[in-house]
Amino acid sequence: MTTVSDRPSTTAPSGNRTGLTPDRADHHVDVAYLETALLGRWAQIRRDSRAVAADPRFAKEEGLSMADHRARVLDQLKLLTTDADVLRAFPVHLGGSNDAGGNLAGAEDLILADPSLQIKAGVQWGLFGAAILHLGTPEQHEELLPAAMDVSVPGAFAMTEIGHGSDVASIGTTATYDEATEEFVIHTPFKAAWKDYLGNAGQHGTAATVFAQLITQGVNHGVHAFYVPIRETTKDGSAGDFKPGVGGEDDGLKGGLVGVDNGRLHFTHVRIPRKHLLARYGQVAADGTYTSPIDSPGRRFFTMLGSLVQGRVSLDGAAGVATKAGLITAITYGNQRRQFAGASETEEMVLLDYREHQRRLLPLLAETYAGHFAHERLLDLFSAVFSGEMDTPESREDLETMAATLKPTSTWRALNVLQTSREACGGAGFITENRLVSLRADLDIYVTFEGDNTVLLQLVGKRLLADYAANFKGIDGVGMARFVVERAADSVLYKTPISRIAQSILDSGSVRRSAGHLREEATQRELLTDRVESMVAELATALRPASKLTRANAAELFNNHQHELIEAARAHADLVQWEAFTKALETIEDAGTRQVLTWVRDLFGLVAVEKNLAWYLINGRLSGQRARTVTSYIDRLLARLRPHAQDLVDAFGYGPEHVRATIATGVEKERQDEAQEYYRALRASGQEPVSEKSLKGKATGGSKG
Amino acid sequence: MTTVSDRPSTTAPSGNRTGLTPDRADHHVDVAYLETALLGRWAQIRRDSRAVAADPRFAKEEGLSMADHRARVLDQLKLLTTDADVLRAFPVHLGGSNDAGGNLAGAEDLILADPSLQIKAGVQWGLFGAAILHLGTPEQHEELLPAAMDVSVPGAFAMTEIGHGSDVASIGTTATYDEATEEFVIHTPFKAAWKDYLGNAGQHGTAATVFAQLITQGVNHGVHAFYVPIRETTKDGSAGDFKPGVGGEDDGLKGGLVGVDNGRLHFTHVRIPRKHLLARYGQVAADGTYTSPIDSPGRRFFTMLGSLVQGRVSLDGAAGVATKAGLITAITYGNQRRQFAGASETEEMVLLDYREHQRRLLPLLAETYAGHFAHERLLDLFSAVFSGEMDTPESREDLETMAATLKPTSTWRALNVLQTSREACGGAGFITENRLVSLRADLDIYVTFEGDNTVLLQLVGKRLLADYAANFKGIDGVGMARFVVERAADSVLYKTPISRIAQSILDSGSVRRSAGHLREEATQRELLTDRVESMVAELATALRPASKLTRANAAELFNNHQHELIEAARAHADLVQWEAFTKALETIEDAGTRQVLTWVRDLFGLVAVEKNLAWYLINGRLSGQRARTVTSYIDRLLARLRPHAQDLVDAFGYGPEHVRATIATGVEKERQDEAQEYYRALRASGQEPVSEKSLKGKATGGSKG
Incomplete structure (x- = not known):
């Protein structure tokens, strides 16, 4: 297994010189602790699976012809049956271990060997x-x-x-x-x-x-x-x-x-x-x-198809793993690579100290954490249903809805993160040996297979509408708020007593219009919950006439609101992930780690709000003044999190044997150090050429040139 | 050369049954006319170049090993020197034709042969x-x-x-x-x-x-x-x-x-x-x-690098061509492919009749048109500078700024369009024979080579700030408005008398606060111009203290506003494209074509506004009520444009010999027709099995099942 020391040391954040020093630099991530926490319920299975993923016999060999690649993968598949524990889902008496949840947990990391092998x-x-x-x-x-x-x-x-x-x-x-x-x-x-x-x-x-x-x-x-x-x-x-x-x-x-x-x-x-x-x-x-x-016949059809939900659950996990690998590369490289002089005339700035670079990568890191915790809850639910522990029509439906919510979210995220990471690594990101383009190409189809992402989100939207219709025959605003919280709690935190969370919202009934701070959990929950609730309610109202229309006109009415339906499903996905993240924070015992992760959760929540800021403004949920503070608070969070970025990707627990990207191994830091040493020695030698620019500056007594 | 009849016929839009029929269905695109208009100033050079791009000897052969692909491309490169007119940029006495503009116009379509050959x-x-x-x-x-x-x-x-x-x-x-x-x-x-x-x-x-x-x-x-x-x-x-x-x-x-x-x-x-x-x-x-x-030394360096601007101009053109190819495939397929029953029980809906499908593809089509017209103006400027016709330091700087504005815009757009198109074609989009994944992979590096897109946008932002600083020492709001219009006119429409456009804005000084209709050109211009102007002014104010700070603190202040600087450059890119599109509309003589293109331009402008709706709300430029109408007007435009979508991609003038995507050749329509005919015959035969669902429905007297 990998240890933290396998990875290149973090370049010291350069913000310390300035007034914008992260204001709580005393908090630290305990990387080993967090790595274990992320391994979660199926820790040993995942450790074993990572050993397989690191085994060169299972590694993707780049540049093979199609015929050779196919042959290699078929051989690897057979090898897995003897050299890895990949049949956990099958019945015990046939050689499996009848462990559906563990089986999926163990399959995720196989994507780091070769996505073709995993598929x-x-x-x-x-x-x-x-x-x-x-x-x-x-x-x-x-x-x-x-x-x-x-x-x-x-x-x-x-x-x-x-x-x-x-x-x-x-x-x-x-x-x-x-x-x-x-x-x-x-x-x-x-x-x-x-x-x-x-x-x-x-x-x-x-x-x-x-x-x-x-x-x-x-x-x-x-x-x-x-x-x-x-x-x-x-x-x-x-x-x-x-x-x-x-x-x-x-x-x-x-x-x-x-x-x-x-x-x-x-x-x-x-x-x-x-x-x-x-x-x-x-x-x-x-x-x-x-x-x-x-x-x-209808329920039979959906039962048959529903029993195949594991494909979506599995893709959600695998997409998350590939996403982590991309961020490990981009953030490690961004912490080493220097470009353009900034504060110092003799030392160039590290990429990750650029605010735009932070803006591009750190919200994706927050999303990746949110996706991780949501996936863990999805696996819990999958395991509960397929082990028979909690196999009811309702829990199956929750499972299908949650899978249909998260699979589109995580697979689109994977493409976005891998592409952004490749761009953040410039030309180096495009070279196959740094793996980002290879992973992205393999992941591309994930967004349309096992259920096209757009179609899945539409299913989620319809489920939200159906729940709404079933629950809302003439109840008031408080009832509606309770409903939404129950629904969120149902699908994300099925083991949690609904009442407690529902109560906390009801107790703070004035949050919506109060000046609650954006960093407060209750404010974020309210903003995200309110959006799903209101969008679904608005849709339900708009679609109400459908029942009185002809088939053709009803279909058209529905079609005219298709985009909003899908947007509502996306809002639901934000909420589900935020809730899962928030729930997970309760389990983090190390105070420093919890504090940093709380900032990560806040960043996730506020970026979700910022993306939909116009909605909050138009619908009177945020004033113009408060809306401005969303962005400025995000900026503060980015500055706070920047020094912890390397720790946060190190805690994913993958080493160079998994990531297999040359530029993430520390070579860039070696090159930068060598270049800096060369210039240092040159200056010290007295042999450094004078620049024409500085000569001209001297000649005219000014600094123009 | 291709003719319109080479392409599969447009499936009749199915919206005619309903109250949402496009309200100006009497307008039609004259496809042949528009194709010629798009060929523009270098029409014959482009026709010749398309013949080369269609020549199988220059076509990309998919699946070659790296060694074989490289060897093929080298051979093709040599073949180009004898069988195509590719040396126009070089001096006449050495066998060229000293035609820098024509050279770039002729190089763009080569990307449809093989992007490797073009590069x-x-x-x-x-x-x-x-x-x-x-x-x-x-x-x-x-x-x-x-x-x-x-x-x-x-x-x-x-x-x-x-x-x-x-x-x-x-x-x-x-x-x-x-x-x-x-x-x-x-x-x-x-x-x-x-x-x-x-x-x-x-x-x-x-x-x-x-x-x-x-x-x-x-x-x-x-x-x-x-x-x-x-x-x-x-x-x-x-x-x-x-x-x-x-x-x-x-x-x-x-x-x-x-x-x-x-x-x-x-x-x-x-x-x-x-x-x-x-x-x-x-x-x-x-x-x-x-x-x-x-x-x-500084000016010398930028002069030397500036002479290499043609790479960026060329990539802007090539990215536009690849973008068009992607949309031709996605829209042709979307017009033929059927999925899920909609208004009719026996006939499934064509994908492009789904509102979400329209939402995904038609704004990209509008962007592609805007990008096309902006690129034509960039080529004009490039030609004017490099032919010596207008080679001044100012025009060179304008050219560099415009190239730095458009190259990031068009190359990111290409990736977005090719990916969205691939997803819109589902699994078929992932198969190499349909070419979308192949083009996307080749285009990927365009966003970071020849100037990293983020770095280029930062350059644009700095240019906007510098212009602002040079022009704004203590002038009032009207002066500011004039400045921005001049700058926009300078960079986009350098041959246009500045005064006329500036005047039209000044005459309508109250537009900003008036209830001007969103479809009005003046309203769109004002919204887009105002945003650039205000963002730059805000940035200038925020950065003003920099001159009094130490190097380190000034660098940090600048860094803290890096994201806004880049956002301002993006806003500038929207404006530049919108202005180029609007200018081009004046040259379209066919009334129906002009009307449809005006809707396309409106869609481009309003989607740009919608993407930044929070900004307009926070800054008091749009009320909540008017902001809502942005989205509803976009929805109306989508419905209006949907019947013209096929014409609009047909007018790009590329045939199957250029697009080379199997699914864009009409095979999908053949398959759909065959399937419909099978079911029609089966129903007519009386041999059609009864569905269990309908039997159960009859048995219980209801329609539940």
């Missing part, structure tokens, strides 16, 4: 295997899981179609039951129904879990999953030709994840035995009679 | 060759230009050092004159002074223009350029080993532009003849006496 593993075990696990019966587990687990059958998860991405309910592939032979006939009726973008489908997969409209006895029972062999397995165990009736294409080169063999599949009347309908939520008897434990 | 060409002719051209004497042109022009000497432009990117004045490489041998000794004193990120330095270059501190007779005369052979030329004309004393490394893989061989160079007491100092702005006599036609 290939996600396809094999988190999608293909998980479909069998969650949608199959115990008998199907016995039959199908072992080969999925040990990768003797690499499998594709064939849900998305060319014509239908996020709208799974409308896919075109059909699975028609034939009583005569007791088989399903899997069929692709037109080109738009080809399955596409499927990992393992391009080259390595020999089977797939295929999602299709289940039709029996003339009735379409909606989307179900089927286990379909797609390629022969050759003697050496690799994938051979397509099975009869199966066809496809390789997606070829992509913008990233080049080590994953994405591809397209289509089926021409492919027959599979009846038993290969994954039958947990829907069975077809030999005579074609359909039965399901869930009567409502 | 390789930019390195060879726009940097290496241009340094000889602009910094060398006529004798040096005779000696050195021909081999640079015909690529018999591939050359690097060795300015940037590992330790110094944007701060060129501080580079560490020295060129010390030795009277005894009449040679300069080029030397790299420490690792941070290695030249880095240089195109042609990694592999192909046999010479370089090296920037170094010129030292003679014990005096450092500042940065000058030297012509330095770096590698042997082998018998077959390719680059061999490094020359004695020269060393370097290959930068290896990068995030994009993989076909350009970037590398590092260092020099150990490398001797070059005296005549290889590029001597236009500074000469050293045999005895070591330094002379220069520019007495001030």
Whole structure:
């Protein structure tokens, strides 16, 4: 494991000379303590997983051809089954440990080995295997899981179609039951129904879990999953030709994840035995009679899809890890790299002492911390649901909403942070050996796969509206405030007694209009909560006429408010993260660390307010005068946090063996020191050339030149 | 050349059914007319250049290894010298046409062939060759230009050092004159002074223009350029080993532009003849006496660097072209791709009919138009200066400021548009064959090379402050308003009589506080102008104490306002583009086209206002009530422009042979039509399975399920 001393020492902050010295420089982050705190509930699993991520056998090799990269990743995938503990989610009697939460916690850091490997593993075990696990019966587990687990059958998860991405309910592939032979006939009726973008489908997969409209006895029972062999397995165990009736294409080169063999599949009347309908939520008897434990087709569909929520939870975690790696590089480099003379004529300024550089990086650092703590709560909830500890329809719905809230937030953040970090490192950021561009390219697809981010935020917005409608039939303002707090507490802090937080808001009922200081928790909570509440209420009012309109006009009314719906979901995401961060602060025992983290939380909260400042002004929540203080308080927080920036990224707990960026290893500081020493020696030698500028200055007696 | 009919037909907008039908649907874009208008002043050069960009011999071949891509690009570069007219900037007697403006206009579209080829060409002719051209004497042109022009000497432009990117004045490489041998000794004193990120330095270059501190007779005369052979030329004309004393490394893989061989160079007491100092702005006599036609070392330095402004102008144009290609793909696809049922139960909605999709893409389309017209004015100014038609210190300074304003704006926009376009195309956007990820990766470095965007904006901010300081010693508000208008007119519309525009503002002195409609040109101008003016004035006041402070304290005061300085530059960029767009509208003769473009301009202006709405509210420029109308007017503009979106991208004049994105060729529409036809036939056949949902609905008499 890494220790703090592995990393280059922090350049002393240069602000000490001035009146703007951070005003509480006596507070310090206890880096080792914070690192442990961040490891959280699954600390040992994460430590083990970081050892795997640091193992050169699993590292991405840059510049490989697509073919070589794919082959390497397939080999690595098989190696993981023996040399890493990657099957925790599967049943104990099949060699797993039935630990859904631990499984995801352990999968996150794999992105630092190679995102292609993480996604290939996600396809094999988190999608293909998980479909069998969650949608199959115990008998199907016995039959199908072992080969999925040990990768003797690499499998594709064939849900998305060319014509239908996020709208799974409308896919075109059909699975028609034939009583005569007791088989399903899997069929692709037109080109738009080809399955596409499927990992393992391009080259390595020999089977797939295929999602299709289940039709029996003339009735379409909606989307179900089927286990379909797609390629022969050759003697050496690799994938051979397509099975009869199966066809496809390789997606070829992509913008990233080049080590994953994405591809397209289509089926021409492919027959599979009846038993290969994954039958947990829907069975077809030999005579074609359909039965399901869930009567409502709509609820059945959402239950089936909901059992696959782990993909989103997993991406939320992985995006957070990549984000941390980017910030470690940018902040370490920004603490060493010097450019342009500032206060001193002989010494250039360190980049991170520039206020614009702080403005670009430190709010992202605050967001990354907020995202970290929110992800931990999401994992808690995921674990509670999937361990059965708290598996209710309500908690499943909360889990899906929270995943739909955080996955878009963290994946867009990852792209933003990696890009900003690459720019903050200038040309060096563009060189592959410094890894930022490589990570960004691989992460790009995260914002549209496993649920397009915009579509997910719209789902969140609809959930907010539905909750609102269910709770707000004619209640007053106080009731509304309570509702919002309950909802926030529900989704973020499901274990927390709702009453306590709700009460604290109600007790301070005048906060909204009072001159509460921006640094106060209650003020920030009120500002963020009020925004979600008011936006949802305004939307609900605007959409109320929909129930009386024709389908077409109602759809149009809804469409006209789509942007506000998505904005409301974003506001909800801010609140969820802020609440998770605030809750986490209570658990930080070291006083200095807690103080610094509190500033980080304040920065997160106030930047969220600043981004939406016009809303607060237009809606009379902040006066012009107070709105100005948001920005000036952010400026103060940046100055306070700047000396702690290195500690805050060091505490992420990743060493050079994980980050693998040459410029984050201290080479820049060596170069800067060498250059400074050269000039120092030159001045001391008396051999330094005189500058023409200073000569001219002397000649004219002035300083112009 | 492409014609409009090459492109897939526009799907009829589906908004006609509803009350929100665009209210002026009688206006139409004359696509052919607008295409010609956009070709502008250098129309024939651009037509020729588009033919080159469409030539498969120059096209990027995706998936090549780095070695193969580099080799291909070098071959293409040589082919350009014979098969394309790429040497227009060079002197007529050497085979050029001494047409700096036409040269840049013709270089822009090359990015659609392969950005690596464009940058390789930019390195060879726009940097290496241009340094000889602009910094060398006529004798040096005779000696050195021909081999640079015909690529018999591939050359690097060795300015940037590992330790110094944007701060060129501080580079560490020295060129010390030795009277005894009449040679300069080029030397790299420490690792941070290695030249880095240089195109042609990694592999192909046999010479370089090296920037170094010129030292003679014990005096450092500042940065000058030297012509330095770096590698042997082998018998077959390719680059061999490094020359004695020269060393370097290959930068290896990068995030994009993989076909350009970037590398590092260092020099150990490398001797070059005296005549290889590029001597236009500074000469050293045999005895070591330094002379220069520019007495001030500061002004000399900026003159030398200023002559290299064409790189920024060129990137501004190229970024605009890539941006257009991205939007063509996203909007064409968005007009064909259907997802989720909306108004109709049997027909899904086209993506571009979703309001959020419009919100994501149409403001970017407006920005792209604004950027286009601003770039045309920048090219005019560049041409006027470099043709000698208007070559004054003031016009050079205006040119540098305008380039420093637009290059950051357009290059960041390119990344934003290409990423948003890729996301708007979902998974298909991530597949390399649809080109968006490939273009984005290649464009990434544009935001930090040829002047880091943040540093450039800071330069713009300083220029605004300097102009302010020079003009504002004790004048009143009207004078201030006039100043700002003059400055804007100067930099954007340098041929326009200042008085006319200034007068129009002064006549309407009450606009700022009046209830002028947001769609009115005068209101938009006032809002955008006022913001620049006020931000600069506020900054000037805040920085006034600096003159009385110590160096350290003044530097700190300045640093504390760095963010506002950069924000002021961004506000200036909005204004410059808006003015250029508005000026261009006057030249559009077709009434329908002009009306639609006016809406596009309004959208650009109001989105710029909306992004900074908090500023307008805090500073009392807009009331809360009027601020709300900004957003609602933007919504109306989006609805109005939506039916014209395809026309507006078609008018960019690029065909499939330029865009080369499979999904923008109409395949998606074919797939959608096929799927719709399948379902139509199925319904007609009476064989369509009944849905379980509708059966359950009937059974219970309700529609719940």
